[in-house]
């Protein structure tokens with residue numbers, strides 16, 4: 677991988693070179709323009725353009741994802757949406773705060789508050805008191821318009837499945853370090869799952885989740901709580917930078933397979 681360049685960009689360049697697809701990298705790699713004959717295709721951020729706009733938006737919205745999954749009968753961790761003061765008027769903000777404190781009372785084991793459209797575990801707070809709650813709200817609303825609240829659950833295991841059109845391309849368990857969050861950015865290590873019951877259960881669940889949202893290429897995070905697997909979140913931008921440090925060839929192959937679907 678070249679210095680500082682994302683493996684996402686490297687994989688696209690490599691794949692385009694092998695297939696005779698012209699490829700221009702713009703905006704420090706954030707925008708990639710590909711041409712094959714008359715056909716022009718973009719990649720943007722971590723988006724290869726395989727997912728519909730609405731599937732992409734639902735996956736990025738934690739509360740919408742939980743709602744769609746619950747509606748389709750796919751087990752998931754509930755995420756309740758609250759708009760911040762920049763979106764709600766002051767009176768609704770007060771109302772929202774009261775509703776959030778009701779949730780806190782209903783869940784003595786605590787809550788998790790996070791940006792509704794967050795990624796990589798930043799601004800994800802465990803909250804067990806009103807003071808912690810106010811701190812989390814201030815931090816989240818300083819840079820985000822809305823937050824999502826879930827009951828805190830004891831996560832026994834967390835697995836990520838990268839799905840492409842119903843196929844599990846990558847399945848790994850996240851072995852966390854000292855932090856309670858399982859994000860690789862916080863030092864969790866990816867352990868690939870080749871076979872086994874956990875893998876089978878997560879692959880089946882990820883497929884159902886992707887189908888429910890109507891998403892083609894996604895990473896689906898699944899947690900085991902009291903022995904039961906539940907979807908925690910779905911990401912439409914498939915980010916594999918940290919996984920790439922451990923398993924670069926797997927990451928290249930996965931992006932290549934997705935890009936082949938684009939030019940099919």
Ligand SMILES: Nc1ncnc2c1ncn2[C@@H]1O[C@H](COP(=O)(O)OP(=O)(O)O)[C@@H](O)[C@H]1O
Pocket residue numbers: 753787788790794795796797798800826827828829830831834856857858859897908909
């Ligand atoms: N309700 C919850 N109970 C326990 N742990 C949680 C809960 N929600 C999130 N986590 C932990 O925090 C991590 C980050 O939360 P997540 O919803 O994935 O946000 P992000 O999109 O920022 O990664 C998860 O990987 C999980 O380990």
Ligand SMILES: [Mg+2]
Pocket residue numbers: 795796797859897909
């Ligand atoms: Mg996450």
